[in-house]
Amino acid sequence: EPEVTQTPSHQVTQMGQEVILRCVPISNHLYFYWYRQILGQKVEFLVSFYNNEISEKSEIFDDQFSVERPDGSNFTLKIRSTKLEDSAMYFCASKPGGLIEQPQHFGDGTRLSIL
Amino acid sequence: AQTVTQSQPEMSVQEAETVTLSCTYDTSESNYYLFWYKQPPSRQMILVIRQEAYKQQNATENRFSVNFQKAAKSFSLKISDSQLGDTAMYFCAFFPSRYNNNDMRFGAGTRLTVKP
Numbered sequence: 001e002p003e004v005t006q007t008p009s010h011q012v013t014q015m016g017q018e019v020i021l022r023c024v025p026i027s028n029h030l031y032f033y034w035y036r037q038i039l040g041q042k043v044e045f046l047v048s049f050y051n052n053e054i055s056e057k058s059e060i061f062d063d064q065f066s067v068e069r070p071d072g073s074n075f076t077l078k079i080r081s082t083k084l085e086d087s088a089m090y091f092c093a094s095k096p097g098g099l100i101e102q103p104q105h106f107g108d109g110t111r112l113s114i115l
Numbered sequence: 116a117q118t119v120t121q122s123q124p125e126m127s128v129q130e131a132e133t134v135t136l137s138c139t140y141d142t143s144e145s146n147y148y149l150f151w152y153k154q155p156p157s158r159q160m161i162l163v164i165r166q167e168a169y170k171q172q173n174a175t176e177n178r179f180s181v182n183f184q185k186a187a188k189s190f191s192l193k194i195s196d197s198q199l200g201d202t203a204m205y206f207c208a209f210f211p212s213r214y215n216n217n218d219m220r221f222g223a224g225t226r227l228t229v230k231p
Contacts, residue, residue, distance in 0.1 A: 056218055
């Protein structure tokens with residue numbers, strides 16, 4: 001069964017550095033998402049992406065964050081000038097189409113540790 | 116506010132027994148979609164079951180079933196014949212609007228431990 005894949009599985013970065021988290025959604029999916037889960041807390045929506053543009057973003061997704069689909073297969077989340085509080089698990093998800101009953105398929109996540 | 120509340124941070128159950136995880140939510144919409152996701156220690160997010168609010172029949176998937184009470188805005192998950200592999204965090208989630216395909220809201224999660 002096709003899967004959403006995320007790399008790396010664990011990223012350690014110095015505070016203030018930029019980090020790019022990579023995701024390869026399932027190939028025929030059209031809607032893409034990033035979520036964040038701070039250790040021990042709930043999963044929080046960051047951003048959704050469709051037709052090469054952001055559809056919706058949460059208040060967490062400020063100017064520090066950006067997303068890109070550079071080559072038609074990868075979907076990246078860039079965090080500029082990382083802060084300690086950016087340490088979290090970041091999940092990418094995708095779904096095939098606009099039918100809302102279709103569930104999102106999640107990747108295994110990237111654990112981001114900011115030192 | 117469109118929120119999801121899971122009031123049980125932790126639960127435990129003996130293997131082969133039945134356990135129910137509770138979830139309540141708040142929305143002003145009349146149709147929406149509800150989901151339960153499982154997050155084992157490996158940290159994946161795995162869809163367990165989903166329910167359309169428009170449908171009165173409770174969804175079932177093998178040992179997993181829901182008790183959906185629309186008027187009470189309650190969406191509990193029942194796990195029958197619990198297995199050790201069911202040990203995980205369980206998140207209740209929903210799309211608060213039939214037409215909002217973007218913003219999935221999650222509860223804080225319930226950590227379930229299945230004991231041998």
